[in-house]
Amino acid sequence: MNDHEPRTNEDIERLAGELHERVRALNHLTQDSPGLSEPAAAYTVLGNLAQTSFRLAQTAEQIDAFLTRELDAGRLGHDRSGDPTPAVTVAHNALGWAAEQAADLGDTFRRAASALAPIHALGVGAEQPVAQEVAENPGDREAAQVESAKKDFPSSIGDVLPNPCTTDPVPPELRPPPQVPHPRRER
Template structure:
């Protein structure tokens, strides 16, 4: 059974419920970092899946907001609420209810917009990229300093850690190239 198919534990108390909301925020933050680009976002299918899951999540937010509003109204009716500054609780919860009704409307609109965005890219797929050829206007010389330039031009982009780009010059030539640069600088 994979992590996606495991049943998630239900919240047993307010602390667990708070943890779920905190985890939601953390997951969104991590998703923001993951969708910046490669290596974690390279396929249109991934974008399609993300949009579908975001749409489903915002659909669920409507229910959460409704249930929070209902909870506070029940608590008011049972006379289990107070206010730190002695404001009229009915007035405060009325403003709260209006704000949540607006938020629920936005959540439903966001759900629909995300669903439309997902549907719009339903038929998009990746293609293999063409290998770019090096420009003929640059004269290629076999210098130690240019060790990885030709390879990078042919296969760009390559990771900076690619050993062919970071190949050090032979040890005997390292000191020679430093001396020759100094000598040419003095002559100039």
């Protein structure tokens, strides 16, 4: 379907139905052998999952906007009562929460993909990096990590971060519990 074709409710419903089938197929393909065989493929899949998550957030916002327009125009009814406002408000709050979670999920996938950016597969018989060879001896592991970090990050932390934060982080047991998000609007 392109942007110039007419869009019907049936088209929209069909696309939503196809989405979960595509994710199911992706799960099947990545589950076992042969599955993924290159870190670059995992990087690409994670990037695509990030974009999909961000787009799902947009979809939730657009459905919410549709419901709000229809409610404000008086074009919605309720099967069991005369007033659709309470049900639409519940859907509105749930869609707001879904949009936030989808955006957070997209950001998490994006961070995972970014972490994989420098990762590559080693071919059979390829040389292992020096840090891996030295790490076999536990006494040399820390020195190997420091040497490896020096190659990638030649400046000291003190040179890069001018004033480190001196406050102690609050231990998890002393933190207040997470708060339920407030509704974005009330009707």
